[in-house]
Each structure stands twice: as C-alpha cells, then as structure tokens.
Amino acid sequence: MSVVDSAVERVADSPVVSRGDLPLLLVLPGLFVFLAFMLFPVLYLVYLSFTNAEPATLFQGREQWVGLANYVRVLSDGQFWNSMGVTWLFVATSVALKVLVGLGVGLVVTGKRVRGKRFMRALIIVPLGLPGIFTITIWRGIFSSAEFGLANQFLRMAGLGSVAWLSERWMAFLAYNVTEAWLAYPFMVIITVSALQDVSEELHEAAMIDGAGFFARFLHVTLPSIKRPVLFASILTAAASFQQFLIPYVFNQGGPSRTNELLIVYGYREAFRFQKYGEGAAIMLVAVAVIGVFMMLNVKKGQLADGVDDA
C-alpha cells in the first residue's frame, strides 16, 4: 500500500501531471488497449512495407530492409493503377447511386399524401441491423449465375437471357454497385428524411402560390435546403465505398482475373494470396494515405468533427 501511496504522491508532485489529473487513470486502460491493437500494427505495417517480408522469411525473423523498393514496384505496376482506377470509379458510381436511391426513397416516405409513413420508415431501415456478411452473402446468391439467382430470374421475366454476373467484368462491377447501394440506403434514407423534415413548409407554400410545379419546387426549394446534410452523408459514404472490401471479396475475389480488385482487396490478395507481405503493406499504406488526405480535405471543409467542440 505504501509503495502505491508514495508513487501516487510522486506523480502528484510532478509538474506535468497534477493530482487533479488522476481521472486520467480511468481513461488509460482503454486508450492503452486501443493503441496496442491499432497504433502498434500501424507502425509495424510501416516497417513491413520497407522490407521484403514473406511468410517464409518473416516468421523466422529473416526479412530484409529493402528501402523504398516496394513502393517503387507498386507505383510502377499496371495492376495497381487499374485497381486505383476501378476504386475511384466505384466511389463515383456507387455514391451517385446511393444518393439517388436515398433521395428517392426519402421523398417517398415523407410524401404528404402517403399514409403509414412511420411504419414504412421503421420497416425500411431494418437492413441497418443486418450484419454486413449476411447481406453480402445473400446478394452473392442473388447474383448467382445459376438458374435460381434472383437477378437472372428477373431478367428471364423481362424476356432476356441470363447473365453470368460474376464472371463478366462490368456485370460484376454493376453487381458491386447495386449491393453497395442496398447496404448503404438505410443510412442515406435516415439522413435524407431528417433533412427533408427540416425543409420549411412556408417556402413550399409560397412557391406553390407562385405556381411552381412539383419538380420546380423540388429543384428550387427542397434541394437547396437539404444540400448540406446530404453532402455530409455522401462524404462519409464515399469513404465507405473507397474502403469496400467485403463485396468484391465475397462475390468473386475481385475477379474475373483481378480486373475488379478494389484497392483494399488488391492489397489483401497481394499479401495473403501471393504471399508478398511487404508489397501488400505498401499498397495498404498508399490506400490509407489516399483516404486520409480525402477525409482531411473534407473534415477541413465540412467540419466532420463538430461534436468535439461542444464536448
């Protein structure tokens, strides 16, 4: 006991930490565990990216420092740039789709003449509670090339032939987009609905008196008032799209023949499929740097961390 007491006193006497800072001890365990499992692997990842680590060498401690060789190889690799291109294309198309679906559904479930809106809203965000892996494996079944795949059955009902969804490049890409939109629509709808409810009723009435039709009102009244929250949601969901791993991985491992490997899938496969830990680490770090810069720009512009100031 006395040892602890004297230690506490010594801490209390030190100029940096005063006795009033003892509550820090309550935060430290959480912070320590968090950093041990997050910050430490980040540092180790940085180290790995400068070595030629492979399972055969790494686990016997024989990996060698190779400087920037991994980065040079990655950045001069066509496969990497294909992956980077597909990833940004995916961000663009999927965010556009998500915003459209979110807006559309949001408008439907806030419509003035729609009855049972609360019930519909409750029903519609059920997928938010579904585990990601459940949703994605289900959609993989929907896009199954076999006859029972739901997507193919729809095509047949429309009188079209069936499609080998996951073994054609752009069909697989389309399937990723649809799935991503379905994964994210509850989030987008929640944001859109709460934004739509804040749109001033008076403005709408004024516009109606001026003879503005539905589309004119949407364009000049609704859209300007919901722009900010929807933009905010798009930024967050763009980051999610950029880091999408599960959809390509579960669907067809980023195939066919590596054409649809989004950046994170690419890094994962380089490391675990092709046993190149060093290169994989370099790819992951480039991806993290890109998304970091993207988010930094948005945090600066869109005040994403607003909450901290009033904490």
Place this chain on the structure above:
Amino acid sequence: MSVVSDLAAELADDARNAAAAPVESVKDVKYTLEGVRDGRVSPATVLKTAGITLGAAVVVALLLFPLYWVAVGAFSGTGASLYSSSGIRLWPADPTIEPFLWVVGDLIVPSYRISLALGGYEVFLQTPELTFLDVSQYGVTETSEFKRFFANSLTVAVPTVILAMCLIVPGAYALSRRQFIGRSKVLYGYVLFTQIGGGLGVALLIALYALFVQFGFNDDKLALSAYYAATAVPFNTWLLKTYMDGIPVSYEEAAMIDGAPSWKIVTEIILPLSKAGLATVFIFTFLTGWTEFVVAQTLLSTDNYTLPVGLYSLVGRYSIPWARFSAFALTFAAPIVLIYLFAQRYIEGGLSFGGMEG
C-alpha cells in the same frame, strides 16, 4: 431485477402499440369513408391518397424483397421449387422447415455420470439424457456445423463484451465528469477514429496477422476478443460519454453535500441513470464480436470458425442447396435484427451526438 421488469414493461408496450396499429388504421379508413359518403371529402382526393400510398408501399416492398426472397428460400425444401423454371415464387411450393432442422441439428444433452467420494463411499449420479429436438425423427440425417460455430462465436463475443465494458465505462465516466490533462486530445482522437477509421481494420490486417503469428496468438479466440474490444473502445466510449453528459450534475452535487464518497456517487447515481447507454454499449460491443468477418476469417482455423466465417464458408461450396444456405443465414441474422429493433430507441437516444445530425 428492476432492469428485467423494465424491459418486460417496454416490450409489452411495444406489443400493445403494434397490436393497436391496425385497429387505428381501420378507424381511419372508416372515418374517411363516412366523410366521402357525407360529401365532406372528395372521392378524388381519397383515390389520389390511396394511389400514392400504394406506390410508396410498392417501393418499400421492392427494397425489402431480397429479405423476403431469402425467407421463401429457407422454407422451400431442398431443391424443389427454387430450381424450377417457372420464375420467381412468392410462396414456397410446399413449405417445410427441413432446412432449419438441418441448420440447428439435434438438441440433445447427453447423460453424464458424476461420481462423488463421500468418506470412503462413492456415490454415482446419473443425469438423464435430455432430448429437446431429435432431427432424425424428421428424416434429417446430416446436419450443419451451426452449433459449433455458435459456441465459437459465444466464446469470442462474451470475453469481448466483458473486456470492452471494463475499458469503456471508467473511461466514459472520466471523460464526462472530470477534467484532466489531455482530455480533449483523447476525445478528439476517439471521434476522429470513429468517423474515418472504420475500414482501417482490413488495411491493418497484414500487420495484425504477422504480429499475431509471431506472438503465437493466431487461432487464439481470446486474443481475437481483445482485438475486438480494442476496436470497440473509441466509438462506444464516446457514445457512453455523450449519454452521461445528459445526466444532470445537480444529482451528484446533492449526494456530495450529503457526504457520499465519489465511488458511491458513481455506483448509486451515474451507473443506474445511464442504464440505457450501458445497454446500447453492451449490444454494440457484443455485435462487434458476433458479426465481424474479415479478421476472424484470417486469424482463425477451421475448427474455431465463428458464425460469420461459417456462413461464408457455405457460399463457396456449390453443393450447398440454396434453401439450406438461406436457413443458415436467417438463423444467424434474425436474433440480431430482433435485438436491434428493440434497442433502436436506445440507439437513437444515444446517437444524438454532433455530426450525425448534419
């Protein structure tokens, strides 16, 4: 105990509301019809409202159709209707719960023989064999590995929750109620990680895997729980802290004037009043371990697969009929959705922090 009775009361409330909803809407419709008959409401308006509502209902139905399709699939027997070329079925041709029986398998507690040594005598106790469900009676001979995955998931999720709560609750209290050095830095770091760090998990996987192997932790479920708890810390600490901020300080001041020591203020005032926040954090941390896939798949070996990994391992096998896969997926997800639906009120209350409102 009061927590349980509170929960029961709220559940009953929910049930009553749900049951009352159709009655209310029937009343509504009746009222409108009377209005039309009296000429107070014009039929055109009613028709327009009905049409638009129907349109909205179709949109909702289309969005949720994949889930319905999975449910239909799960109740169709092996093979049968789903493979037929007659297009999409809205109802299984001949409904059966065989796929679910395949998922769950036998629920039999085998009999145990317990021997006790009592002063030179040995006493044998033979527990009876308890049969809750014997699927072979229903003609299901081979069963899935659901139970093993389930047990694995439990042994990962339970330590995750325990460890995470031990880390989160004190931290949230200190961040909410005390001033200390570096407080705002910790908060800022947590929020920033919450907002942008979601996908970091996969990016770090290479380093994490290499480290786990080198420390001999790969395929160690306890180490995996520790990892999950660590990733759950920032968001949940922030969440609970925000919740605790909403508890009026005056309660504590009153207790302090009465001479209560600060630990007593925590156990008698802060913790009971943040019940809802604690429940939310409990659910979130539990689900972290229960639903995570990528890390579990990389670190665990086949014997230790958790439920999400087990689900994925079914997809790859073409021999698994869709009905069985659907039943497996539903059995995995349905409890989570139920928990989630019930917890929604808490989650909405707890999620009212800054950025989310845009």
